[in-house]
Amino acid sequence: MREHLIAAPLPTIRRIPRYLNVLEDFAAEQISFVSATDIANKLGLKPIQVRKDMAFTGIVGKPKVGYKTDELIETIKSFLGWDSATDAFLIGAGALGTALLGYRGFAERGLQIVAAFDIDPKKIGTRIHGKEVFPISKMAELAKRMQVHIGVLTVPAESASQCAHALMDAGITGIWNFSPAELDVPESMTVQREDLSAGLAVLSVRMSEKKQGIV
Template sequence: MDDAKPKSAAGEPDGPVPKAVVSRLSLYLRQLQQEVREDRQTISSKDLGALLGFTDAQVRKDLAYFGHFGYPGIGYRCDELMTAIKKILGTDQQWPVALVGVGNLGRALLGYKGFSQRGFRIVAAFDMDPHVIGSEIEGIRVYHIDSLSEVARENRIRLGVVAVPSASAQAAAEKLVAVGVEGILNFAPVTISLPPGVRAVGVDLAIELEQLTFSVVSRGEPT
């Protein structure tokens, strides 16, 4: 018991972590935040799993990638596990985010309250339309895209959100990368290609509806 490489309490996993595990981690966190809000003290893997539609074994296995967070016979302390998962995901600190594109969707994102509560703050928005440049939307300044470099460096921005039309998405992403951004959330319905080392997550609203439509049309398989 003393020759094995120890895991730190909220520490580094020893191997690579499956992507599916990380996405469940976010769901655990969201649920735990709700439980903490409702003053719940502890929760078992069985209960946490049931709330989200997972098995208890899955919950324990997922968490075990990162350390020993539970108490046999008790379960997990909600606030403690919440804090630990935030640390794992990196959202125990606030991340400054740059938004490119202040059309309909961009504006909605600027006003989205959910970000700040979860560790993100859009600190600046960028566009090419002279009508919006220089204005403030939801208290956030809109700059010309040419100011990206300056503003991004000043604010040490590592995350960007692309909310421009499909035709401009690749170019917008490249500008973000050129300025040191390491992760891009892309709302344009196109695949953007990025240099190795830069991660992208795409959100395509129509695709989400398509997935739903398929499951509605192809009745038969259970949920």
């Protein structure tokens, strides 16, 4: 449970899954107690950063002893909502959508894609990695019946806005947006943009800066 009633900063949230990876490695090595310094060293971070981030999950380390590995893993999973499976729909069963349907990493992180939606009649009714593909018109009914609140959006930019509205009408409140489009949705919706071009831009610019001796 969250004890802090202030929103966690974005960089903190983004670092927390990395802590979880490191802690799971420690647990696999039967290391029962870990310090913020142990975690920080594995990730090239400062221990104070780790301690500050951990405070947002509600856990407190003991001086000289550190954190109990198992307890910290559970606390982090609960903070991230990864302690129980959350069902999600995927919209857009193209190349990227197909890959995400087959990606085992999500289930490990509590996200279970339970159905896919597409407009292509050739895809509708088929199964991709075991998940049935439905027409978009079925979304509202299925979302209500299956109690789904998260949509993974993997459609081209030109269909993104229309699909986002279909998701909203279906009662979906969180969109994981893999499309390059900017979505114009009400504040009540949570949208997380997964922008591959941003990552590619960072890689290109940093390589070019290194070549020019700027960094």
